[in-house]
Amino acid sequence: MKTIQIYTQPHCPYCHRAKALLDTKGVEYQEIDISTNTDKRAEMMQRSQRRTVPQIFINDHPIGGSDDLAAADKDGTLDSMLITTGLNKPHREMSPALR
Numbered sequence: 001m002k003t004i005q006i007y008t009q010p011h012c013p014y015c016h017r018a019k020a021l022l023d024t025k026g027v028e029y030q031e032i033d034i035s036t037n038t039d040k041r042a043e044m045m046q047r048s049q050r051r052t053v054p055q056i057f058i059n060d061h062p063i064g065g066s067d068d069l070a071a072a073d074k075d076g077t078l079d080s081m082l083i084t085t086g087l088n089k090p091h092r093e094m095s096p097a098l099r
């Protein structure tokens, strides 16, 4: 399944910034709060080889943190990745009224 995953903690400004950027793209993402889940924290560190939040993955590909996501947005890499993966178009059931 094509997914965007973001590991976060509450009260983390970088996490809020990264999620706000993803929200501007209109994409859906899975948020994984590691604040109360040591298994998920270990999973994040193992996958990213980093210990800070947020950590973002697009189709299992490690993007990095909020600054990395912003840099990828600025240079166009993020948009290309979302288009290539088809993640820029969330599949939603069309309302019968619109069919």
Ligand SMILES: N[C@@H](CCC(=O)N[C@@H](CS)C(=O)NCC(=O)O)C(=O)O
Binding pocket: 011, 012, 013, 014, 015, 051, 052, 053, 054, 064, 065, 066, 067, 068
């Ligand atoms: N440059 C990183 C900074 C991330 C960062 O500093 N996150 C804080 C929480 S807001 C953190 O994980 N601090 C714990 C630590 O530094 O070990 C980014 O853009 O994601």
